[in-house]
Amino acid sequence: MNRIRAVSKLISGRLGLGDLDGFVQEDKAYERAKSIVPFFYYFLLFIALLQLLQLRHLAEPLIFAPRWPIFWADYMSFHAATTVILVFFAFSALTGAYFCRNRFGRIIAFLGFLQFHALQASFGGPNHQWDLWLWVALILIFLPDIWEKTKQSSREGKKFLIVFWGAQAFLLLTYSMSGIGKLLHAALQYFQGEAHLFMFNSAAFHVYSWLNAMQATSLLGQLIMEHPLLGWFPFMFILYVQVFAFLVAFRPSLHRVWALALVLFHMGTYFGMNAEFFYQVPLLFIFLFASPFHEPGTSWRKMISDLPLVSCLLRRLHSKHVTVT
Amino acid sequence: MIKHTTQNQKNYLTRFEFILQGIARLISKSFPFRNISKIMRENYAFEKARTIVPFFYYFMVIVALYRILDLSNIVNEGQRIFAPRWPIFWADYLHYLTVIDIVHVFFILATLTGAFFYRHRAGRFIVFLGILEYHALRNSFGVTYHNWDIWVWIALLFIFLPDAWGSAHKSPRERKRFLLIFWGAQAFVLLMYSMSGMWKIIAAVGQYLNGEASAVSFDAFSLHISTQLNILPETMTSMLGPLIINYPLLGWLPLIAIIYLQSFSFFIAFRPSLHSIWALGLILFHVGAYLTIGAEFFQHIPFLLFLFLDSPFRDPRASWRQTIADLPIFGWILGYLPKRNITNAV
Amino acid sequence: MSLSHSLLEKLIVLFLVSYFVVGVYAHFYIINQEEVYLLYSWDLYTKVPPRIQTEFAILIHEFEGKRLENPIIFERARGVLYSSLTEYRHATYNKTNIQNIVRLLAPSILQDKTREIERLRMELEKTFLSHPVVYEVVEVTFNPIERWKNGRFININRLGIFTSQVF
Numbered sequence: 045m046n047r048i049r050a051v052s053k054l055i056s057g058r059l060g061l062g063d064l065d066g067f068v069q070e071d072k073a074y075e076r077a078k079s080i081v082p083f084f085y086y087f088l089l090f091i092a093l094l095q096l097l098q099l100r101h102l103a104e105p106l107i108f109a110p111r112w113p114i115f116w117a118d119y120m121s122f123h124a125a126t127t128v129i130l131v132f133f134a135f136s137a138l139t140g141a142y143f144c145r146n147r148f149g150r151i152i153a154f155l156g157f158l159q160f161h162a163l164q165a166s167f168g169g170p171n172h173q174w175d176l177w178l179w180v181a182l183i184l185i186f187l188p189d190i191w192e193k194t195k196q197s198s199r200e201g202k203k204f205l206i207v208f209w210g211a212q213a214f215l216l217l218t219y220s221m222s223g224i225g226k227l228l229h230a231a232l233q234y235f236q237g238e239a240h241l242f243m244f245n246s247a248a249f250h251v252y253s254w255l256n257a258m259q260a261t262s263l264l265g266q267l268i269m270e271h272p273l274l275g276w277f278p279f280m281f282i283l284y285v286q287v288f289a290f291l292v293a294f295r296p297s298l299h300r301v302w303a304l305a306l307v308l309f310h311m312g313t314y315f316g317m318n319a320e321f322f323y324q325v326p327l328l329f330i331f332l333f334a335s336p337f338h339e340p341g342t343s344w345r346k347m348i349s350d351l352p353l354v355s356c357l358l359r360r361l362h363s364k365h366v367t368v369t
Numbered sequence: 370m371i372k373h374t375t376q377n378q379k380n381y382l383t384r385f386e387f388i389l390q391g392i393a394r395l396i397s398k399s400f401p402f403r404n405i406s407k408i409m410r411e412n413y414a415f416e417k418a419r420t421i422v423p424f425f426y427y428f429m430v431i432v433a434l435y436r437i438l439d440l441s442n443i444v445n446e447g448q449r450i451f452a453p454r455w456p457i458f459w460a461d462y463l464h465y466l467t468v469i470d471i472v473h474v475f476f477i478l479a480t481l482t483g484a485f486f487y488r489h490r491a492g493r494f495i496v497f498l499g500i501l502e503y504h505a506l507r508n509s510f511g512v513t514y515h516n517w518d519i520w521v522w523i524a525l526l527f528i529f530l531p532d533a534w535g536s537a538h539k540s541p542r543e544r545k546r547f548l549l550i551f552w553g554a555q556a557f558v559l560l561m562y563s564m565s566g567m568w569k570i571i572a573a574v575g576q577y578l579n580g581e582a583s584a585v586s587f588d589a590f591s592l593h594i595s596t597q598l599n600i601l602p603e604t605m606t607s608m609l610g611p612l613i614i615n616y617p618l619l620g621w622l623p624l625i626a627i628i629y630l631q632s633f634s635f636f637i638a639f640r641p642s643l644h645s646i647w648a649l650g651l652i653l654f655h656v657g658a659y660l661t662i663g664a665e666f667f668q669h670i671p672f673l674l675f676l677f678l679d680s681p682f683r684d685p686r687a688s689w690r691q692t693i694a695d696l697p698i699f700g701w702i703l704g705y706l707p708k709r710n711i712t713n714a715v
Numbered sequence: 716m717s718l719s720h721s722l723l724e725k726l727i728v729l730f731l732v733s734y735f736v737v738g739v740y741a742h743f744y745i746i747n748q749e750e751v752y753l754l755y756s757w758d759l760y761t762k763v764p765p766r767i768q769t770e771f772a773i774l775i776h777e778f779e780g781k782r783l784e785n786p787i788i789f790e791r792a793r794g795v796l797y798s799s800l801t802e803y804r805h806a807t808y809n810k811t812n813i814q815n816i817v818r819l820l821a822p823s824i825l826q827d828k829t830r831e832i833e834r835l836r837m838e839l840e841k842t843f844l845s846h847p848v849v850y851e852v853v854e855v856t857f858n859p860i861e862r863w864k865n866g867r868f869i870n871i872n873r874l875g876i877f878t879s880q881v882f
Contacts (some may be wrong), residue, residue, distance in 0.1 A: 079420040087428075093656060093667055099608055100663060111578040127608065134656065137490060141678060142649065165393075191686075304485070311434065311477070322434050329427035340534065404758075454752050508752065526730075545720055553727040560731055561757050564738055568758035582763045586862070589763045595859040596764040600814060602790060614860055628879050666762070 068121045074201040075196070076336030077208045078191060083334075084184065085153060086146040087326045090179070092137035093161065095130050102126055107168035125162065133160040145191040148332040154181040173323045176215060179328060183211045205336070214330045219306065224287025241283070247275025247316075254317045260317040267341045275316065288352035295350040296337035303332035380408065397403040415544040417681035418551045421532060422527060426483040428671055429496060429520070433480040436473065436503065443469055446510045454546070456505035469506070474504045492687040497524040519558065526554045548681065555676050556638040558669070562651060566631030584628060590620025590661075597662040608660045620661075625652050633697040641682035641693040648677035722755055767869070769856045771821035773813065773839075776876070777849035786851065789843065791866065795847055813843050821852055824874045836877060844879045851876045 099164055102246040110125070117125035136156025143149025161178045164171040187207045188202045230241035239249055247267045255265050268275035285305045292302045306328050313319045349358055380585045431710045443467065453460040453468075471553040479499025486492025487517055508514055528645050531543050532549045573584035594610045613620035651673050684689040694700045721838035735756070769863045776782065787795060790813075801857065823831040829851040845849060854872040859869050 075416070079417065082679055083424050086671070086678065087676065089652075090667075090671055093652075093670060096656065096659060097665065097667075099660070100606055102606075131637075138649075141674065142645070237386075300485075304481070307430070307481070314434075314437070320438065322431070325431050325434060326427075329424075329484070330428065333427060334423060352510070360499070395747050405802055465818055505752075513750055513755075515757075518753060518755060522734075542720065549723055549727065553730070556727070556731055557734070560735060564735065565759055565761075568742070568756065568761040572761045572763075576763060585764055586763065588766075591860055592764045592766065593760060595863040596768070598863055600790065600812070602793065611813070614863060617860075634778075636721040662760070 046294065049142075073336040074204045075203055076334075077205055080330060080334050080336060081184065081208070082141070082186065083099060083142050084180065084327075084330050085140040087330065088153060088157065088181070089134075089137040089141040091177075091308075092130075092156070093132045096134055099127060099130060099325055102242075105167050108166060109168065111162040114166065116200075117163075119313070128299065129159045129163045132156050142262075145189060145312075147185060147187075150181070150185045150187070153180075154185055157181050160188045164205055171281055173321065176218060176324055177325055180211045181216055183207060186210075208331075208336065209293070212299075213247050213290065215327055215331055216289040216293045218290075219286045219289035223289065226283060227287060232257070241279075244276050245272035247279040248272035248278075249318050253273065254319065258318065260318045264315045267319065268316055278312055281305075285309060291352050295352075296335060296339070297342045297350045299332045299335035299338040301347060303335075305330045370405070375408040411687075414548055414681040415533075416696045418548055421675055421681070422551070423484075423487050424675055425523065425527065426480070426487040426493075426496060428675075428678070429480040429500065429524075430477075430484050432520075433473075433477045434498070435709065436476065440469065440473065443506070450511045451509055452511060453509045454505040455499050457509065458507075460509075469512075472502050472506045475499055478568075488657065489532055490528060490530075490669070493524070493528045497521070497528055500524045516666050517697065519561065519669055519672055522557055523554050526557065527551060551681065555644075555680070556635065558672050558676060559634040559638045559647075562631045562634035563636075566634065567630055569628050570632055584624060587621050588617040590592060591617040593624075594620070594661050597664075601663060609657070610661050613661060623657065626650075627657075629697075630654060636697050641680055641685045642695045644677040644680035646692065648673040657700050686713070725822055764859060767856065768859055769854060770814070770818045771874075772853055772855050773817060773844075774851045774853055774871075775848055776851055779847050788855075788866070789850075796844075796848070813839070816842070817852065821854065821874055824852055834873075840879045846879060848879045849876065850879065 073168040099182075104122055108117075108122050114125065115127065117129075134150045140153025140156070142364050144153070157174075157178055161171075161174045164174060184207065188200050188206060190202050226241060233240035234242070240246065243249075251262070251265050251268050255262060285302065286309070289302065289306070292298045307325055310325055311323050313321065349355055416675075433636050447469070451460075451465055457468065457472065463471075479495045482580045483492050483496030484497075486676050487496075491510060500520050501524075504517050507517060527550070531546050533543050533547045569584060576583035577585060584591060585596055586592075591614045594607065598607055600609055630647070632653075634647065634651070637643050655666050658666070694703060735750065737754045738756045741751045741754050752834055775789060775792045775795060776786050783795070811844055816857040820832065820835040820839060823835060852874045854874060855868045856870040856872075857868045861869075
């Protein structure tokens with residue numbers, strides 16, 4: 045146990061993970077988080093209602109292989125199954141929107157979304173567009189039901205914030221996984237003598253191969269392919285933002301900036317490669333832009349000093365300076 | 370020249386003033402928002418409203434991004450007819466495709482600015498401009514899409530919010546002004562529904578007196594649905610339409626309920642206890658309208674959710690008795706019943 | 716902007732009242748085919764449609780040289796005119812409603828305005844009937860519920876039969 049503690053202390057020391065206990069204990073953060081959570085369910089309801097629009101244009105798909113959450117769809121027609129799923133999704137989301145302060149409401153909302161998500165993934169291949177929503181809906185089930193309490197204990201408030209932070213951290217983790225995956229592949233390709241991520245025309249290669257595979261065009265694709273450097277700098281920036289996204293979970297001063305960067309990343313992939321992942325954007329706004337842990341009026345000095353890599357560099361410079369003096 | 374009022378004129382004025390006062394008393398009795406000042410003094414209402422407003426701006430960013438996906442449709446639509454509305458008067462001097470690019474880019478940039486700078490009036494103003502330009506573009510193809518009007522008007526109203534996010538403690542005066550504008554936004558949303566309900570009532574009376582099918586006819590909803598479905602292409606199916614056409618009585622009560630819901634909507638602006646229930650009713654109305662006649666007005670739903678579901682004016686201590694007593698017509702009837710009967714009734 | 720609370724109240728009320736008044740006024744303006752941008756009366760689905768309705772329609776009699784056993788009204792002729800749903804959607808997406816053209820074509824036929832008939836026929840055939848079809852412009856009287864359920868009309872007044880020239 046002591047060894048585990050020592051290792052974890054070493055990791056947290058090296059990575060400069062912020063004082064999680066510290067900012068989770070703030071009353072203000074709790075009040076803010078309490079007000080923010082219902083918006084997840086409001087957005088979910090809006091998404092559910094928009095899905096109802098599909099009901100007027102249902103066409104029999106070429107492949108329909110129901111995933112395990114909708115195993116029962118095998119016993120009815122595609123049209124009937126889709127109608128049941130979408131209507132249940134709408135009503136479960138409505139329940140969630142009205143009763144998000146009760147665990148029961150949040151469970152119902154999750155179940156409705158699980159059915160919808162399974163439907164989207166039942167057409168021959170996985171559909172990851174909605175994965176984050178599903179996992180966040182699952183995490184939020186574990187929030188304590190303390191909205192109605194006028195005075196909650198600091199323990200309960202802390203539990204609430206830990207779960208909220210968990211949703212934030214999960215969101216950021218997925219981006220980090222994507223970024224680290226890109227880095228690992230870059231290393232592999234480099235050692236195999238192939239084209240790799242750090243080459244100046246890597247962005248242009250990406251854009252070309254994606255657009256070619258999808259037989260699509262994009263707003264900025266041609267420009268990037270003709271001027272590869274124009275794409276390389278944003279590409280490196282995106283890599284930095286993705287790789288270090290999980291660290292930002294522990295740096296509240298960077299929550300909003302990172303949310304903006306990730307929104308710009310999604311815009312960039314659409315304008316550059318016609319790859320649309322706008323479904324994640326509402327989550328970035330709810331959990332990062334509106335982060336209850338981010339203090340309004342945080343100074344830009346604090347933000348810069350918290351930037352991954354930059355913070356390490358500054359700490360080294362500071363310790364050298366202290367040693368010298 | 371000194372005007373002397375005669376005794377008759379004085380009597381006339383007194384009677385007129387008396388009538389006016391009577392009407393004012395009736396209105397204030399019907400619309401008692403006696404507690405609004407008290408509510409506005411409470412910090413929780415202000416804090417709630419202050420949390421809700423930013424989400425309007427966050428939502429606009431998402432809307433702006435999704436509008437980009439519609440770009441090719443707009444390009445096609447404009448090839449048939451393009452008659453720029455007054456907010457994009459400058460479009461006459463530029464190539465059509467350039468206009469589309471400018472409007473969409475400005476929309477995204479404006480909403481991103483608003484997401485970051487909603488705390489400042491300038492930021493909120495820029496968002497309004499972005500929405501206005503996009504709305505004008507979307508309505509420049511010979512057809513008017515009123516689904517989007519609400520975005521423009523709410524963005525305009527929110528410009529007038531005081532910049533009250535700077536510090537935790539705000540003076541009661543600033544809190545009150547913030548809540549007043551917020552309430553104005555709520556009242557505006559409800560006013561639109563009331564206007565729609567008002568026309569339905571007027572038409573119902575007119576058609577009934579003319580001996581025509583009217584909103585009180587048992588087959589009214591069936592007539593609405595079948596007329597709509599007859600003109601839609603057969604690929605547009607209606608989930609609940611066939612059921613109501615085959616069993617008209619199933620649609621009668623929902624139609625009456627919709628007219629009740631819409632007509633009294635503005636009244637609800639003064640009844641915070643009913644905000645969340647009314648929002649639910651209106652959301653179900655939109656869903657029902659889509660599942661029956663295919664009328665899609667889902668753009669209003671975010672406002673019903675953001676502004677009403679957790680209304681800052683709703684007293685968390687209000688009982689269900691208060692909620693029922695606040696219901697239009699039903700609450701009034703209960704109010705006039707002797708107290709003993711009221712206890713039994715609820 | 717530091718308006719007093721009571722002035723702000725009055726301004727909000729003024730805004731709401733103005734929107735209402737102009738919206739009501741806009742209801743009457745729309746009769747002259749004008750609409751005030753951003754101001755609307757919100758009179759949607761106001762009147763209950765009558766139990767007996769009359770409108771102009773297109774009946775399809777022949778398709779690709781084959782006479783149909785029962786003429787089909789255009790809105791129900793998708794299966795005849797288009798080989799697939801995709802083709803139908805592609806052909807009709809973003810096109811004006813056929814009723815907009817038929818409502819002008821039918822009176823032109825009644826008034827024997829030859830040039831107008833040719834122009835509207837060209838637009839109709841180019842947009843919706845670019846197939847080898849024989850079609851008829853009719854005036855139909857019906858109960859909307861019966862029409863939807865059984866496709867039955869109370870009366871069909873035939874105005875003119877044409878062969879599509881655009882395909």
